[in-house]
Each structure stands twice: as C-alpha cells, then as structure tokens.
Amino acid sequence: MKVAGEYLLAAAPDRAYDLLQDPEVLARCMPGCDHLARTGPDEYEMRMKMVISSIQGLFAGKVSIADQDRPAGFRLVVEGNGKVGFMRGDGLLTLVPQPGGTEVRYEGEVRVGGMIAGVGQRLLDTTAKMIIKRFFSKLAAQVDGASSSGAGA
Amino acid sequence: MIPQEFEYSAPTSLEEALHLISDGSAKVLAGGLSLIPLMKLRLAAPGHVVDLGRVPGLSYIREEGGKLHIGAMTTHYQIESSALVHSRCPLLAETAAHIGDVQVRNAGTIGGSVAHADPAADYPAALLALDAQVRLVTASGERTLPIQDFLVDTLTTALEPGELVAEVIVDVDVDGATGFCYQKMAHAASGFAIVGAAVRVRRSNGRVSFSRVGITGLAPKAFRATGVESLLQTPDDVASAAGAVADGIEANSDLAASAEYRCQMARVYTARALRQALARIA
Amino acid sequence: MSMATTVTKAETLVGRRLRRKEDPRLITGTATYVDDIQMPGMHYAAILRSPHAAARIRSLNVQPALDHPGVAAVFTGADVAGVGPVPCGASLPGLRVPAHSVLARDRVYFVGHPVAVVVATDRYVAADALDLIEVEYQPLPAVANPEKALEPGAPAVHPEWPDNLAFTYHQEGGEPDRAFAEADVVVRQRIISQRLIPTAMETRGVVADYRGAEKSLTIYSSTQIPHLMRSLVAQMLGLAENRLRVITPEVGGGFGSKLNVYAEEALMGFVAMKIGKPVKWIESRRENFQCTIHGRGHVDYYEIAARKDGAVLGLRLKLIQDLGAYHQLLTPAIPTLSVLMMPGLYKFRNVSADILGVFTNCVPTDAYRGAGRPEATHGVERMMDLLAAELRMDPAELRLLNFIGADEFPYATATGLSYDSGNYAEPLKKALDLVDYHRLREQQQQAKASGRLVGIGISTYGEICAFGPSPATPAGGWESATVKIEPSGAVTVMTGASPHGQGEETTFAQIAADELGVPIEDVIVVHGDTAIVQYGIGTFGSRGTAVGGPAVYYALQDLKAKILKFGELLLESSDVTFSGGVCTCNRTGKTVTLAQIAAASYRAMKLPPNTEPGLVATHFWEPPNFAFPFGAHIVVSEVDPETGQVEIKRYVAVDDCGKIINPLLVDGQVHGGVVQGLGQALFEQAVYDQDGQLVTGELMDYAVPKATMVPWIESDHTTTPSPVNPLGVKGVGEAGTIGCSPAVVNSVVDALGHLGVRHLDMPLTPEKLWKLIQAGGQA
Numbered sequence A: 001m002k003v004a005g006e007y008l009l010a011a012a013p014d015r016a017y018d019l020l021q022d023p024e025v026l027a028r029c030m031p032g033c034d035h036l037a038r039t040g041p042d043e044y045e046m047r048m049k050m051v052i053s054s055i056q057g058l059f060a061g062k063v064s065i066a067d068q069d070r071p072a073g074f075r076l077v078v079e080g081n082g083k084v085g086f087m088r089g090d091g092l093l094t095l096v097p098q099p100g101g102t103e104v105r106y107e108g109e110v111r112v113g114g115m116i117a118g119v120g121q122r123l124l125d126t127t128a129k130m131i132i133k134r135f136f137s138k139l140a141a142q143v144d145g146a147s148s149s150g151a152g153a
Numbered sequence B: 001m002i003p004q005e006f007e008y009s010a011p012t013s014l015e016e017a018l019h020l021i022s023d024g025s026a027k028v029l030a031g032g033l034s035l036i037p038l039m040k041l042r043l044a045a046p047g048h049v050v051d052l053g054r055v056p057g058l059s060y061i062r063e064e065g066g067k068l069h070i071g072a073m074t075t076h077y078q079i080e081s082s083a084l085v086h087s088r089c090p091l092l093a094e095t096a097a098h099i100g101d102v103q104v105r106n107a108g109t110i111g112g113s114v115a116h117a118d119p120a121a122d123y124p125a126a127l128l129a130l131d132a133q134v135r136l137v138t139a140s141g142e143r144t145l146p147i148q149d150f151l152v153d154t155l156t157t158a159l160e161p162g163e164l165v166a167e168v169i170v171d172v173d174v175d176g177a178t179g180f181c182y183q184k185m186a187h188a189a190s191g192f193a194i195v196g197a198a199v200r201v202r203r204s205n206g207r208v209s210f211s212r213v214g215i216t217g218l219a220p221k222a223f224r225a226t227g228v229e230s231l232l233q234t235p236d237d238v239a240s241a242a243g244a245v246a247d248g249i250e251a252n253s254d255l256a257a258s259a260e261y262r263c264q265m266a267r268v269y270t271a272r273a274l275r276q277a278l279a280r281i282a
Numbered sequence C: 001m002s003m004a005t006t007v008t009k010a011e012t013l014v015g016r017r018l019r020r021k022e023d024p025r026l027i028t029g030t031a032t033y034v035d036d037i038q039m040p041g042m043h044y045a046a047i048l049r050s051p052h053a054a055a056r057i058r059s060l061n062v063q064p065a066l067d068h069p070g071v072a073a074v075f076t077g078a079d080v081a082g083v084g085p086v087p088c089g090a091s092l093p094g095l096r097v098p099a100h101s102v103l104a105r106d107r108v109y110f111v112g113h114p115v116a117v118v119v120a121t122d123r124y125v126a127a128d129a130l131d132l133i134e135v136e137y138q139p140l141p142a143v144a145n146p147e148k149a150l151e152p153g154a155p156a157v158h159p160e161w162p163d164n165l166a167f168t169y170h171q172e173g174g175e176p177d178r179a180f181a182e183a184d185v186v187v188r189q190r191i192i193s194q195r196l197i198p199t200a201m202e203t204r205g206v207v208a209d210y211r212g213a214e215k216s217l218t219i220y221s222s223t224q225i226p227h228l229m230r231s232l233v234a235q236m237l238g239l240a241e242n243r244l245r246v247i248t249p250e251v252g253g254g255f256g257s258k259l260n261v262y263a264e265e266a267l268m269g270f271v272a273m274k275i276g277k278p279v280k281w282i283e284s285r286r287e288n289f290q291c292t293i294h295g296r297g298h299v300d301y302y303e304i305a306a307r308k309d310g311a312v313l314g315l316r317l318k319l320i321q322d323l324g325a326y327h328q329l330l331t332p333a334i335p336t337l338s339v340l341m342m343p344g345l346y347k348f349r350n351v352s353a354d355i356l357g358v359f360t361n362c363v364p365t366d367a368y369r370g371a372g373r374p375e376a377t378h379g380v381e382r383m384m385d386l387l388a389a390e391l392r393m394d395p396a397e398l399r400l401l402n403f404i405g406a407d408e409f410p411y412a413t414a415t416g417l418s419y420d421s422g423n424y425a426e427p428l429k430k431a432l433d434l435v436d437y438h439r440l441r442e443q444q445q446q447a448k449a450s451g452r453l454v455g456i457g458i459s460t461y462g463e464i465c466a467f468g469p470s471p472a473t474p475a476g477g478w479e480s481a482t483v484k485i486e487p488s489g490a491v492t493v494m495t496g497a498s499p500h501g502q503g504e505e506t507t508f509a510q511i512a513a514d515e516l517g518v519p520i521e522d523v524i525v526v527h528g529d530t531a532i533v534q535y536g537i538g539t540f541g542s543r544g545t546a547v548g549g550p551a552v553y554y555a556l557q558d559l560k561a562k563i564l565k566f567g568e569l570l571l572e573s574s575d576v577t578f579s580g581g582v583c584t585c586n587r588t589g590k591t592v593t594l595a596q597i598a599a600a601s602y603r604a605m606k607l608p609p610n611t612e613p614g615l616v617a618t619h620f621w622e623p624p625n626f627a628f629p630f631g632a633h634i635v636v637s638e639v640d641p642e643t644g645q646v647e648i649k650r651y652v653a654v655d656d657c658g659k660i661i662n663p664l665l666v667d668g669q670v671h672g673g674v675v676q677g678l679g680q681a682l683f684e685q686a687v688y689d690q691d692g693q694l695v696t697g698e699l700m701d702y703a704v705p706k707a708t709m710v711p712w713i714e715s716d717h718t719t720t721p722s723p724v725n726p727l728g729v730k731g732v733g734e735a736g737t738i739g740c741s742p743a744v745v746n747s748v749v750d751a752l753g754h755l756g757v758r759h760l761d762m763p764l765t766p767e768k769l770w771k772l773i774q775a776g777g778q779a
C-alpha cells in the first residue's frame, strides 16, 4: 500500500529535522507508543498499543533511520509485530522550507501481513492514513508546545 | 474465530447499563454485527461486554417537536418498515433498506451503526443529509451533538468513555415538498458502500431552494458535500454540481475500488441521487 | 451396450421431476454434520498457522500453551515425524514432489501453513492457548505469482529447486507446426483463469476417535472420498486399513475442495491416538480460505490457426499452472485435463500443448468444480470468438462450421480421447432459437446505436466426465454398489460413490425402484461409511451417477436373477417372469410378491443344493470410457458505461448430459454450476499480495455471488444418450460452471467490441471495465 502526503510544521527545517529524530518526541507522537528506546545509532526499539475504536493490537518493533541528509530529509523504517499481524512502513521524508515553517513530505510503502492483511482490506488504507495523520498532528502539537515554551524561556 | 474470555452483563435498566459502563472499560453490545466479528477475530478483546438487548426504552420511533426521535436500539428493519419513518423521513427508510441483507437488518441497530462509524456505513450519509443530531447519555448527564461533530474519523466518534448513544434525532419532511434519494454502489463481497449518496432537495420557482448531500464510502468519514449543495442552483446544475463532490477529498482506496474510481462513482451516484430526488418532488 | 431392463410398469420413476429424498433432513436442520458429533471426553484442537508466506522457524516455544489450564497436549513438527507425508496421488514423468509434512518442520511455505496443534478440553481454551505459543520467524522472500516465479532470480519456494518448476509436460497431436505454417490467419491471446476459493458452505472438519483396546481409529471427515481417505490416512498413520473407519456424515458442499486428503485428517488421527480421547477440529472460514485448496490459477498463452473461410487448423497452448507450495492429492494432474479438453467441440486435428507447473508461496491449487475443463473451455471459446472477430464472422456460424459432425462418433481427438457421442449443433441451435438470435442481434445494433453497451456471448462446451476408466485415473476409476433386499422386502442400496448434495439418494432410489418395481419409499440409499459400505471411489468429476449409477444398475440385474430363482422355487415353475415387484408364473398366473420372496430367501427352507440364501448383490463396474457431455450457453449482458457494472439480461443454458434421470436435479446442478461460473466471470479472485499475503482472506473481501446477484437462468436440454453405460447418462455436476464463464466474458467483450476491446480477463469487475471504457477500449 502506497502512502504519500505532506504536513506543515511551524518550525524551521533544522528544528523540524531534529524533532522528527528525537526519540522522546517520536515516542510521544507515535500513536499508542508506550516505550521507545535507543538500541544503536539511528535504531530504536519500540512498543505500541494501537487502539482504533474497539480494535486494538499490541505491536513490538523497531524504528530505524537511514540516508540522513540534514535538514533536507531522511528515510524512516518502522516495523511492528504482534498477534494480529505485522507491518513494515518504509518511507522517505523530505523537508521543504516554507514561509512560516517546514513542509514535511512523506512518500512510502506500508506492507502488512498476518490477520490484519487478510481481514481488513476494506479499512486498511483509511486506517493507515488516520495513523499517519494522528502522528503528524501530535507532532504539530509538540512543535507548538515546544515553541511556546521556548518563547517563554 | 473464538473470542477471548470476557465478562458479560445484561442490564435491565438504562441506569444499570450506564453504571456498568461508567468507568469506560466495558464495551457496549447492541446488534453485535460489527463488534462480534472483531471479537471473534481477536482484533477486539474487551474484558467486559454490556449487552443493551434487555434495556427497555431504547427502541422507539416517535415524532416530537417537529423532529423524529429514533432510539439507539431500533433495528434497521424497524426503520425500513416503519410507516412513520416512511411518511416523515422517507430518506432514512430508503437508506435502511440498503443495509446488508435481511438478517443484518433484523439484528443491526442505528445506535450501533453510528457508534461504530464505519467509513462505508449507509446511515451516516442519510443522517448528514437530514441535519441529524445524536443524543448521548452518561450516568451523570447528557449532551446532544450534530452528526458531523459526532463522526470524527474512520471508526472514531466523539463518544467519551462511559457514554452511550441514546437516540438519533432527524428533521421531518412534511408535505412531500422535499425530494429525497439514497443511491449506493455496493461492494460485491461485503455489501458495504463503495460510495453512497443521500440527498434531499426542495424547489421553488424553478430553482433549487434547499439541498443536502451526504456522502459515505468516499472519505475516511462520511461528510456533507456542501460544495455540491452550493453549486446546485437549478435542476439543470445536477451534473456540474455532482461533479464537485470529490473536490478536495482524499479518497479511500481498496481492492474493490481505487481512489480515482471511487471519486468518479461518487460523482455518478450523486448525480443519480439528485436527479431522482428532484423527480420525486410532489 | 444394450439396455436389458425388463420394466413393464406403465410409468417409470426414471425421468421424473421428483423432489429429493435428502431434503427433509437438510431443510429441517436435523442433518448431522461433523461439527454436530459429540462424544464423551471429547477434546478440541486448534491449529497455529504461519502468518508468513515464507519463513524459517527460528524458535518455537509451546510451554506457555502447555501450562495453560485445560490444555491436554501441544504437538509440533518434531512430534509428528512418524506420520507419513500428505499424499500426492498424481504421477507425471519427472514430477518434483516436495516433502509435505502434516506440521511444518523448520520452514513455512505459505500463509496458513500449519505449525503446531493445541489440544484442550474445550475449543475456547484451545483458541486461548494458541495465542500463547511463541514462534520466532525469520521471514524470507516469497513469490506468489507463477510468472514471476519463473523469472531468473525469483525467490525459490523450495530451495532445492531454484527454478520453481515442479514439472513440464508436453503433448502433441497431428502436425501443429505445419498447420500454423499453412494457416491464413493466426490469432494469439494470453488468457488468465484466476485463482478461486471453492468456499463450500460447510468448512472442513474432522473428528477422530481411537479405541486403544481395539487398536481401531474412527475418523469422521467432511470429504468426497471416504474409502480413498481410509487407504491413504491408514498409510500415513501406519495403521492396518481394517483398523481405520472413515465416516462421512452430511457434507455441506465440496466442489472438489473435499476431494482430497489433508494434513488435518492424519493429524487428528495422530492426536486421538496420542491422547486416547476423541478430538474434534473444525476449520474456521479464515482457515478454509488459507489452507483448503484453491482452484484454477492458470496463465495460458493460446494460438489458433485457421483458414480464411473459418475452418480451424491448429491450436497451441503454453499453460502456466500456479501449483502453490505443495502438491495436494491431484494438484499436478489438473492442468493435464485442460490439455486433454483443449480442442473443445471442434475439429482441431493439430494441437500442441506445454504445461509449466510452477511452485509459488501460496496454498496448493487442486480440483475445483470443473477441474481443468473450465480453463480449457474458457480458452478455446475465447479463441473462437477472437477468430470470429478477426475473420468478421458470426461467432455462432464459426462454431457450427467447425463442430465435429454428429455422424463422426466415436470421435478420436488430437489429444487422444474418444468422444462417446454427440450432436454439438443441436444445443447451439436450440439456444439460438430460444434467444431468437437474429432478432437479438438487430436489437443489439439498435441499442448500440443509441449508446448502450449491449453484448451477446456464446459458449459451446464439451467436458470429460464420468471419471473414468481405471487406466486413465490415479486411483481406480470404477464404482461399486451393493443392493440388499431385507427380509421384509425393503430395499437398501449401498453406493461407493459418496454423494454430498448431488442427490443420488434420490436418483439411485429411482433406478432401484424401477428395476424392482417397488415404491421409491421402500428404497434407501446408504453411503459414506467405510465400515458399512463396500470399497468405493467417491463423488467427483461428474461421476456419481455416470459411474455409480451403472454399478447400481448392474447390481440390480444380478439381484433380479436371484429373485427370479427364488420365484421359480416358490411358484414351483421354470416359466416365471419378474416384473412390477412380483414374480408371475406364466402358465398358472400365480404370483408371489417381492416381500414373500425376500422372506423365503432368508428363511431358507427346503433350498435345493448350491442355493445361496439371502438377496444381496454387489457389483463393481468399470466404465469402458469417459462420457462427454456438451452444451451451449448464451448470455446477453449490458455494461453501464458510467460505472462499468455488468448486468446479465438473459442467461440461456442448453445442456446435453445424455439421459436424464431426474430433471429437477439436473436443473439444480446446472443452476448451481452457472452461479459458480458467474462468480468466476464477474466477482471472485483470490488475491495474494507481493509478499504472499492472502488479502482476500474473508467473505468480507472475497465476493461469492449472492442470490440477489444472480440472474434468472433459463435451462433446457437436448438428449444424446451415452453409449458407454447402460443408463445412457453422461454427468452434469460441472457443466454449468464450464459453460458459463466464456459465455459471460464473450458477451461483455462483444458489448465493448466497437471500442476495440478484444479480450478481457476475469473477474470483470466494474472498475476494470470502467477504466477500459474511459480509455476508449485501450487497456
């Protein structure tokens, strides 16, 4: 399944770039993430509890970052494994300076397997988009929160 | 195909039901048509299921203050076959008749359908076109939300933990002056809407004086196509107005229909629904 | 072969539209299916299956499941090392047969591959415990598309065979190269018969019950082949065949998917023997989609050579068969049936075919209603339409021109078959009359002129049925019957065929009632229990009535000879006839009824020497040839240019299945068959993604036709008796499916022909057609 889109963050590219790679920030923004720990350079292990209405799944996985090109972009790979199935998202994030912030463009592929691949076809695409949307809106909230606290400092 | 172990309660009063769900950890069971399959696949594993089936006073259709009030536990079949709905709100009856098959309509409820918020469910399209409101109750109070605020995203609503959908309230169309239509392209396997268009229109002096267009299946949640409504100035505008239905929409895509195809079907079905609705004006 | 019947009753039951004897129990919910079986001490099994299409099992920890209260045992691949492999009954030269263990060892090869089995005191506990098993998989690259699997560098499904080829097979007849060199026109097309999921209403299920003191195992299984299953499972478990009893209760649909021996049958036998308790396993719908065989899975490259005047000269086929990861019972044999039937009803004297049997990381394909023949018919019937379009000929005329003549039977085909009897023009002409073809074409022109997309599609099919002569089948090709007249005169027929919805409890009773002159109510037909019924082969390949029926018929002839002998004894005369249920002395006119004869035969007073008491006869009948039914289906369809949706406006099926024993049942078979054909033509497709995930994993995504999606089906018949059996019957179980898909696709191609559309692959989904219409016919 291909995913693509863009999101405007109210932060300059350098800051947006750092935020997108800050494990603390990622942990707060990944929907349902309750644990994220660095396991190596640009590699993190993660645990997520995904809840969408009555549907829930526990995933254990890892996040890795590659092809760093600060602040223009990088590659993000998220893998998760759980009883209800497994997924792997592999995408390119491109940061484009815009007046008032940075446009984060993402383009990639999400592959799912196991139960969720076999029974959820009809809702897979909308659900994936919703999760990405949740991630970015949380990130945007972080940026706002960070910048307001930054302004106070 | 076997759910995880769960506790089951069948309260016999609304108070008891609201009490049982008040801490937000229990899952409400209505017709079970959406919840039970998820549980059997173990995609949902609630520890406690509270069955509304024996709670009296949740299944009704009555006219009050110029509105139709429909209890959450009213089944699709009751709505489809109600003389009152047919005369006061025929769009809803027509929409209910498009849901699944007879067994589904005999078990599924309107409260369950809106609470589940499937992006391809039929009711939301009609409810948007009917300026519906959803009344929610908790152990300590209640609130009423317009349907567009109630529907938040795919499978996501404004329901808070401990809250129940008590009823759905819709506008009443009196005197046949309002044309209506629900048109649906059904997914060959699931029967859910690839797209569904629910419309209401009124005319005066050769112009379209009122229109409501609710669209399901196309986007992550059902939405009111206000762009179409404002372009529909006269009956001759149907094609061009319907052509705008997918503007600015990030359309869903799955095995059965790509985003491009869905958008086009939304245009086609919206136009068909509008034409038929206009033709139905008495 | 002559008909030796002595029926003198004015009215026979054979030929009448009788309601089925099996229906009352089915429609009142009192029939017994595998899941209805309950036994004291019953345990329940749940199977852990691979979520990966290809992976190495790095580690497997079943201890948490074993520790779960209520769990009796957990078994893994290591535990079942002593159980024999899942059998493949087909043999082809050079066939590569992967080791197929009932549970995965260290690798999994498709999504759904069984990895471990949990046995518990109830099915809820078993399902919970399944979740506790810890497996660490190392995913490996997978390939789910047979053409991709053939590309160099594709992931190897089985590492020992990096080319993914299970076999190649070549067959040739006549001089194909010369035919193509001399042809005026050659038409080529790639044609896909997609993977389908058989979707029997009742999923599979097994109950196994082992009695240690008797060393005897009973397996209840929803199968089409109880006796073959007994032989094969006994081998897998190392049991003496007479220590295994297979019982087939009611079977809620098979369609070929239960013409198999699966891992689970032996696995449940193994479990029952290990735990000493009866065990039940009922397949979920998800498992049914993932682990029960699929059908079709062809990519075919066809070439047809013809003269300018339309006479066909030659046919070439390269057939790529998606086999899946393993061979099930008949997996590699199915495409060979396509090759046998590739000439269809036409005088193709020069043919050549190459099969490439390809492994993929998918569940195996095997027999599904039609098994190889729908693919062949779809191919040749599409090619005939393509040729007609190329030559600007009418598709009906082109077919009539090329049919094998009614005077040419038995007809030796270029693929080595001998067609038994036929009059191929007759059903086509009848169908053309029924639709008023010439007027219909005019109406179509008018509709098209006004912008409507109306199409007319014809398919004429022939199929190979009544499997079959033993030398041409993997197991025996005969069928058996025992007819017993009980001391009271009641009649019991035991058939080795194992009917499961076809209605032979009725048709065989009709035959027996006619032959014995008794009311049909006096006859019961028993089947599906290896401890009661003599060895038999089973029901598949439209053989139940066509091979099982004659066995019943001949057993009845043997029995009638015995009846006559007892009649002579009782009437003290040598001039006796048996007719209408009584023996009559032709001299005195004295009579004795069948009940009296039966009673006397068991009482056995004053029998002359060498007279065997009782009235029982058994016959094993070996057919001398296959039977070849045929027919013509015509479809009128209309495509909505705005949406691409297809509406079937008219469906006419004229089938010739030889003599008809019960027209109601024949219509039922045709209707059901057509519906499954429509499913393939319009809706169904098993979709694996590039990683080998089955994404149509549930009925929410896999579209079987529902009642509201099915058009009115007009069914008619012509009757050309088969000379290969005394009943003149040919078989009709698969005809509807075989005739349907090309008629539908031909009609839709015809509807879009003016846009330049030549061919469409199934299923004809709205979006596919819409895109084509948008692109002005250019795919």
Ligand SMILES: Cc1cc2nc3c(=O)[nH]c(=O)nc-3n(C[C@H](O)[C@H](O)[C@H](O)COP(=O)(O)OP(=O)(O)OC[C@H]3O[C@@H](n4cnc5c(N)ncnc54)[C@H](O)[C@@H]3O)c2cc1C
Binding pocket: A053, A054, B027, B028, B029, B030, B031, B032, B033, B034, B035, B036, B072, B073, B098, B099, B100, B101, B104, B107, B108, B109, B110, B111, B112, B113, B115, B116, B118, B120, B121, B122, B123, B159, B163, B164, B165, B166, B190, B191, B192, B193
């Ligand atoms: C085969 C099949 C075909 C179908 N086809 C269609 C179709 O074509 N169109 C269509 O629109 N739908 C279709 N459906 C869905 C059907 O309409 C369901 O009935 C409906 O979506 C859910 O209603 P329910 O009463 O069964 O709710 P349940 O399954 O009992 O509940 C669904 C969810 O809503 C919650 N809930 C239920 N009632 C309340 C309440 N009063 N307050 C708060 N939360 C509540 C539950 O906790 C659960 O999360 C189909 C379903 C099936 C099984």
